[in-house]
Amino acid sequence: MKIIQLTDTHLLPPGATVHGVDPEVHLRAAVADILEKHGDPHLLVITGDLCNDGDPEAYALLREILSPFTCDIRLLLGNHDARPAFTAAFPEQPRDENGFIQSHLDTPFGRLLFLDSHGAGIIGGIYDTQRLAWLDDALGNAGEKPVTVFVHHPPVHSGIAHFENIEMHDDGLLLQRLATHPAGIRHIVFGHIHVPLAGTSATGIAYSSGQACSHKFVTDIDAPDPFWTAGNPCYRIIQLDENGFRAYAAEVGETRTARAGPCAGP
Numbered sequence: 001m002k003i004i005q006l007t008d009t010h011l012l013p014p015g016a017t018v019h020g021v022d023p024e025v026h027l028r029a030a031v032a033d034i035l036e037k038h039g040d041p042h043l044l045v046i047t048g049d050l051c052n053d054g055d056p057e058a059y060a061l062l063r064e065i066l067s068p069f070t071c072d073i074r075l076l077l078g079n080h081d082a083r084p085a086f087t088a089a090f091p092e093q094p095r096d097e098n099g100f101i102q103s104h105l106d107t108p109f110g111r112l113l114f115l116d117s118h119g120a121g122i123i124g125g126i127y128d129t130q131r132l133a134w135l136d137d138a139l140g141n142a143g144e145k146p147v148t149v150f151v152h153h154p155p156v157h158s159g160i161a162h163f164e165n166i167e168m169h170d171d172g173l174l175l176q177r178l179a180t181h182p183a184g185i186r187h188i189v190f191g192h193i194h195v196p197l198a199g200t201s202a203t204g205i206a207y208s209s210g211q212a213c214s215h216k217f218v219t220d221i222d223a224p225d226p227f228w229t230a231g232n233p234c235y236r237i238i239q240l241d242e243n244g245f246r247a248y249a250a251e252v253g254e255t256r257t258a259r260a261g262p263c264a265g266p
């Protein structure tokens with residue numbers, strides 16, 4: 001199945017900019033590219049920081065921009081989001097019994113989990129006992145199905161200095177719970193860090209971030225104060241099938257220097 005991941009769209013009311021980027025321009029360009037090249041996804045996921053300041057106007061804009069999609073859509077909350085404004089704008093997005101924006105989707109290739117790591121006024125992620133209880137049920141009910149996780153904050157240490165104090169504030173509990181799932185975790189898909197990162201946890205769980213659709217960091221692992229850059233609008237195409245999990249990074253507006261001919265091999 002084909003899943004499109006957008007992340008860190010950081011929408012603002014029309015015309016406003018953030019760190020030198022008009023996030024609406026970036027998102028509209030990404031959506032146009034997705035619809036042109038991948039108009040048939042099974043699922044669109046935005047892994048948080050949907051809007052930069054949680055403005056109702058920005059959520060209304062997001063709804064309008066996403067309206068051409070006919071596939072299932074799951075929107076996750078990031079630290080920049082505002083839960084009340086989000087739930088008012090997207091009342092149909094599934095939530096758990098405690099009101100957290102958490103849900104699952106069963107597919108022929110395992111169970112997808114969509115987690116809510118938003119804590120009002122906190123930049124890092126929160127995954128508290130109520131949310132862990134939901135996760136325990138979702139993993140328990142998954143049975144023999146392998147699980148793929150979507151969440152805004154990485155539940156792993158990124159190793160990036162700027163994020164040292166704003167990672168998941170859960171003492172590693174979320175990752176520990178995931179590691180207990182007998183059928184395995186295919187992948188953890190996240191955003192938040194505004195740089196592309198891929199890795200494997202000490203317990204063997206693969207993870208990666210999508211690049212932000214809006215502003216990005218110039219990759220600098222050691223600087224607590226790295227530079228922002230506008231870059232190009234980005235998204236990922238995720239394929240989940242009988243061969244496992246693959247994520248392809250896509251960037252809109254790259255300079256084309258030459259065309260490659262077909263490779264006949266060997």
Ligand SMILES: [Fe+2]
Pocket residue numbers: 008010048049078080192193194
């Ligand atoms: Fe972000």
